[in-house]
Amino acid sequence: MRFRSASLLIVLALVAAACGSNAAAAPDEIVLVTHDSFAISEDVRDAMETAVGLPVRIVQAGDAGAMVNQAILTKDNPLGDVLYGIDNTFLTRALEEDLFREYRSPLLDSVPSELDLDHHVTPIDVGDVCLNYDREVLGDIQPSLRDLTGSEFAGQLVVQNPATSSPGLSFLLATVAEFGETGDYTWIDFWADLRANDVKVDSGWEQAYYGSFSGGAGEGDRPLVVSYASSPPAEVIFGDPTAPAPTGVIEAGCFRQIEFAGILAGSNGGEYAEALVDFMLDLQFQEDIPLTMFVFPANEDAALPPEFVEHTVVPANPARMDPDEIEANRDRWITEWTEVVTR
Amino acid sequence: MTRRRWQWAIAALPALFLAWFFAYPLIRILERSLRDGNGFADVFGDGGVMGVIWFTAWQAAVSTLLTLLAGLPVAYVLSRFRFPGRALLRAIVTVPFVTPTVVAATAFVALLGDGATSLVAILLAHVFFNIAVVVRTVGGLWEHLDPRLDEAARTLGATRLGAFRRITLPLLRPAIAAAAAIVFLFTFTSFGVVLILGDLRWVTIEVEIWRQATGLFNLPLAAALSIIQIATVGAALFVYSRYQERRSAEISLLPGSLTARAPRTWGEKLLLAGVIAEIVVLLVVPLGTLVARSLTDGIDAYASLAEPSGVLAVSPGRAIANSLAFGLTATALALVIGMAAAVTVARGRGGLSQWFDSLLMLPLGTSAVTIGFGLLISMDRPIDIRASWWIVPLAHTLVAVPFIVRTAVPVIRSVPPRLREAAATLGAAPRTVWRRVDAPFVARAAAIGAGFAFAVSLGEFGATTFLVRPLENQTIPTAIFRLLGQPGSANFAKAMALATILMLLAAGAVMAIDRLRSAGDF
Numbered sequence: 035m036r037f038r039s040a041s042l043l044i045v046l047a048l049v050a051a052a053c054g055s056n057a058a059a060a061p062d063e064i065v066l067v068t069h070d071s072f073a074i075s076e077d078v079r080d081a082m083e084t085a086v087g088l089p090v091r092i093v094q095a096g097d098a099g100a101m102v103n104q105a106i107l108t109k110d111n112p113l114g115d116v117l118y119g120i121d122n123t124f125l126t127r128a129l130e131e132d133l134f135r136e137y138r139s140p141l142l143d144s145v146p147s148e149l150d151l152d153h154h155v156t157p158i159d160v161g162d163v164c165l166n167y168d169r170e171v172l173g174d175i176q177p178s179l180r181d182l183t184g185s186e187f188a189g190q191l192v193v194q195n196p197a198t199s200s201p202g203l204s205f206l207l208a209t210v211a212e213f214g215e216t217g218d219y220t221w222i223d224f225w226a227d228l229r230a231n232d233v234k235v236d237s238g239w240e241q242a243y244y245g246s247f248s249g250g251a252g253e254g255d256r257p258l259v260v261s262y263a264s265s266p267p268a269e270v271i272f273g274d275p276t277a278p279a280p281t282g283v284i285e286a287g288c289f290r291q292i293e294f295a296g297i298l299a300g301s302n303g304g305e306y307a308e309a310l311v312d313f314m315l316d317l318q319f320q321e322d323i324p325l326t327m328f329v330f331p332a333n334e335d336a337a338l339p340p341e342f343v344e345h346t347v348v349p350a351n352p353a354r355m356d357p358d359e360i361e362a363n364r365d366r367w368i369t370e371w372t373e374v375v376t377r
Numbered sequence: 378m379t380r381r382r383w384q385w386a387i388a389a390l391p392a393l394f395l396a397w398f399f400a401y402p403l404i405r406i407l408e409r410s411l412r413d414g415n416g417f418a419d420v421f422g423d424g425g426v427m428g429v430i431w432f433t434a435w436q437a438a439v440s441t442l443l444t445l446l447a448g449l450p451v452a453y454v455l456s457r458f459r460f461p462g463r464a465l466l467r468a469i470v471t472v473p474f475v476t477p478t479v480v481a482a483t484a485f486v487a488l489l490g491d492g493a494t495s496l497v498a499i500l501l502a503h504v505f506f507n508i509a510v511v512v513r514t515v516g517g518l519w520e521h522l523d524p525r526l527d528e529a530a531r532t533l534g535a536t537r538l539g540a541f542r543r544i545t546l547p548l549l550r551p552a553i554a555a556a557a558a559i560v561f562l563f564t565f566t567s568f569g570v571v572l573i574l575g576d577l578r579w580v581t582i583e584v585e586i587w588r589q590a591t592g593l594f595n596l597p598l599a600a601a602l603s604i605i606q607i608a609t610v611g612a613a614l615f616v617y618s619r620y621q622e623r624r625s626a627e628i629s630l631l632p633g634s635l636t637a638r639a640p641r642t643w644g645e646k647l648l649l650a651g652v653i654a655e656i657v658v659l660l661v662v663p664l665g666t667l668v669a670r671s672l673t674d675g676i677d678a679y680a681s682l683a684e685p686s687g688v689l690a691v692s693p694g695r696a697i698a699n700s701l702a703f704g705l706t707a708t709a710l711a712l713v714i715g716m717a718a719a720v721t722v723a724r725g726r727g728g729l730s731q732w733f734d735s736l737l738m739l740p741l742g743t744s745a746v747t748i749g750f751g752l753l754i755s756m757d758r759p760i761d762i763r764a765s766w767w768i769v770p771l772a773h774t775l776v777a778v779p780f781i782v783r784t785a786v787p788v789i790r791s792v793p794p795r796l797r798e799a800a801a802t803l804g805a806a807p808r809t810v811w812r813r814v815d816a817p818f819v820a821r822a823a824a825i826g827a828g829f830a831f832a833v834s835l836g837e838f839g840a841t842t843f844l845v846r847p848l849e850n851q852t853i854p855t856a857i858f859r860l861l862g863q864p865g866s867a868n869f870a871k872a873m874a875l876a877t878i879l880m881l882l883a884a885g886a887v888m889a890i891d892r893l894r895s896a897g898d899f
Contacts, residue, residue, distance in 0.1 A: 092848035245486030251866035272865025
């Protein structure tokens, strides 16, 4: 008898739990889905819950590509309310799948209009993928992309494979934007010359930066690497803060990545989800971004930490590309790149 | 309950677990993916994809062979000879097995320089990671073989080699086959090593599935490749379980303390020296690089683990605690499910038991991306556990169960029926027979398997990254990966410090289990 009532209770609990997850009633928590690179300071995390007015659960869903695909697969029963970390190379795919519902945060007034690409998503941060160089080996230099095919840079550059690496893809897009697909010197010609100049290709950022690059914490022998404009300040903050920055940024060949947040179409988070997006665009979160995720805040009013101001080069003219153009050509460009560089 | 009913109940547990957490999600995701298009047309129409399948198969075969060649002498020396430092060497051999691929592969890139991305590097890394499987699975049986069998053969005129070939090798065959099967599965589905060291010039089916599913969002092709992968693995497993005949060596086993002795002849001492040299070059040098780099600024990297970190969302101490909690939970689950499965397989007769045996191993041979996506679309009912704490230990359990089954089945089968019959004749009740005859064997097998399961869970990275996890539930490998994803020598040193702690935890667990085993040795 006791056994039976216990199992009845369990069944009831299961039913209640199952209903609870589907009910359209007021939510009891807000779930933020993000990628594995997400980080946040503890006090900002606490402030987030206060601002939203509900407990906020943060779940990580792999790298940016895996995260977007998981969100698309679970469109009918979403994992959460807000998705953060989708960038301009994946944006079109998500929009085509109607992943997000429309939302315009009032704080968008403080965001430069060139970052605001679509009414369904809110730009949160900006990062430039740029070539870094080892200052100890090369001194201070500012070569053009074309210079890198010259003999003085033979065997010095390491890049990431665009098929497996997000910065690798960004650098490829920068070269497409710089040299174009037609004319007497196309991006394919440039990469053929780089190959002839003994460029090294690693599968991921970790292997290229720590395994093959000679500057900063790198243990390799190549003084040029594809990394981020924010890598030199990171080398100072997480290295020897008294010494001059061991690495520098080359302004040519940078590509601007914008990361967005969007409210998932199936969310019943309502105004709470909107409050979360607003919070992420507000000063406290925006000013936390540089030192936790090493990217720049989208909100122009956010103050930057002094180490950032001192050691970061904000490239004057990073390459930009329309997300639709990226979506339409990405696979073809990667295939062509593979033919030229690694076959 | 009657004895028969008990047997069915025991068999039902692993069957239900596998059906709900493996077969059902798998079928859901494959069905969902193939709805969008016919991936098989792409596979067979594309020479490149066919090349991937061919490469996957032959590199796995070669890697397995090399790992056996490298591992058997180590297994012999570590199980048959007694010498100072043996327990430490045993622990060291197991450490690579739990080292996250991204950490070890980065060490290989730094050690090998521009030659890092090559076929040789891939094969070398496969031996590095999997040698523990051979040493522990084969060594676990070898140390209990009665040396008098070998001595008798030699007295009767057999050469040393002849005695090994005619006596020892046949006795070891089930353990060697089990080790080979696991190594083959691991290298057939190799992901991190091939992705990092193969640099897309060498691609396994697993890497291609990941690229198609997450990079290009070609789910139909990814699903077709998953099916081909599972079918190949399933066929290989079935052949293996046919080969692993039921009568697998009913032999008298002795406690390891009786069989091991100090090396006597010059030849034996030379062999011991050779094996130590092999361990140093192949394992200690890459692992030592990691430890050395964690110490570039003295113990700063270790001291800073206690401080809150901007880059990591949780403190490294929390990540260590999470890893231990996941490891213990997964080990407990895997022990219950795995031992129930092992008893069923070992007692079973005929085709059904063979099928069950193969099915249990299948999760090891299935793409982690596919399983991850499958769990994602199917685990929202009746309770939504897709992003809960439980999803990680459940996935680790799927990977750990085969290790328990593989180490336990040969041991349970080696229990001589005569012992049971004798006990019964002497008036022991069936339950007493089980407790006094079978249980000691089973317990020892369980201890070996539990060590593996814990180690697998500690170092698991591939499957974990394809699951949706709460931010606070970072494990040591995911924290290492996160730290490695940021520039700065302090982050790098911290990643290496965490990797060193992971290695120490694994080595400690192995040494503790070894001690437990030899203490409780019959």
